[in-house]
Amino acid sequence: MGRKEDSKMNIAIVHPDLGIGGAERLIVDAAVELASHGHKVHVFTSHHDKSRCFEETLSGIFQVTVYGSFLPRHIFYRLHAVCAYLRCLFVALCVLLGWSSFDVILADQVSVVVPLLKLKKSSKVVFYCHFPDLLLAKHTTALRRVYRKPIDFIEEQTTGGYDERLKENVEYLEELKSLAEKEGVSDRVNFITSCSTGERNELLSSCLCVLYTPTDEHFGIVPLEAMGAFKPVIACNSGGPVETVKNGVTGYLCEPTPEDFSSAMARFIENPELANRMGTEARKHVVESFSVKTFGHKLNQYLVEVVSSPKED
Incomplete structure (x- = not known):
């Protein structure tokens, strides 16, 4: 018998970094809407700064657990993708080993965690692809292409706001401030980073x-x-x-x-x-x-259908 749309589920969401970007806004809205349908929602992430986050993540509407915040985001501003993969894999491993079964696990952005999460046989796994990293990343030099090749391959096989931890954001802000000074409009421009x-x-x-x-x-x-x-x-x-x-x-x-x-x-x-x-x-x-309610209704309906469908071998 299929699960009814109003049935309550235990849902886990795995997201790389719970900051204040557009991708995080979507995940927070997803968690809030799923919770509003009566589901128990638990977000797992490798970073959550309580002084710099969306208010809903602190409200108790859904639970947030952080694993692996001690792992680096980059190595001398290099190897961002590799570090992101390692952090997400660590989060997924903690979910796999440290928590009882979920009805469904929603993995966001980093697809490398999907095969690992599928080891939790009692849970269905849904991957949300915000945008393929393969299409975002630059492949301009031979060295960069060599570096990206295994990462792109893994993504193919298994298929975000201002953040001062990102060097390019800091540099871009300084560039904009310098431009405002040069054009003589700095007294009429307010730079609000968060x-x-x-x-x-x-x-x-x-x-x-x-x-x-x-x-x-x-x-x-x-x-x-x-x-x-x-x-x-x-x-x-x-x-x-x-x-x-x-x-x-x-x-x-x-x-x-x-x-x-x-x-x-x-x-x-x-x-x-x-x-x-x-x-x-x-x-x-x-x-x-594009309303949040429309988004929440469609997401809830989809996850209910996923959980109701027969388990793949």
Whole structure:
């Protein structure tokens, strides 16, 4: 007999680093929504800084357990992927050996843990691929290609916010500050590297529109948060925003040039009512297609179906 959708499950989520990026926002929302359906949810991770995390991870809605925080994230700013694999494998090993069975284990981002987690025969395993690391990583030099080859192979076979621990984030922030100084606008620019949910909501409520500048972003949570706050989005015409932003309706999709972005910004500055109209459409679009409740319902339905299906040999 299949499991009913309202049946309660014991769910484990394995996530590499429970910080404040878009990937973490998704996992936190997933945990909250699954818990709201009455399931017992337990998140396992290798890093969780209680002074720099989403509030829901501290609220008791779901349990968070950290394993392997002593393991390095990099070796002299090199070998990030190898270190990530080792940290995630350690977390998965602790889940495998230290905990009783779960109905389903949701593994996120790092697929190398899937074969290990499948050793827990009483549990179903679901892998969520935020975006293949193979497509994100650079393969520009011969040495880098040699380094990536076994990692890419493992991923093929088994298939995120500002963080001062990441060297490139620190360097990029300093570059932006220097550029603001050079252009003489530093007194009109506030660099906010991390903010609470309340601070974020206050910023969204007081702005005219939201600029989202990454190119070829695999998804991007910021445009959804902006549109959910009745704000139109100006983003690059590539990657995730192509799927989430309706050009000319909920914002503008631009080429990644100062001219294109400034032209779109000028339209809203010259016509604030246009921003209001697009903001209303943006909110409607998000509620219909990308709301947390819709996401939670579909995820819950999927996991129920997975647990109800016959166990593979």
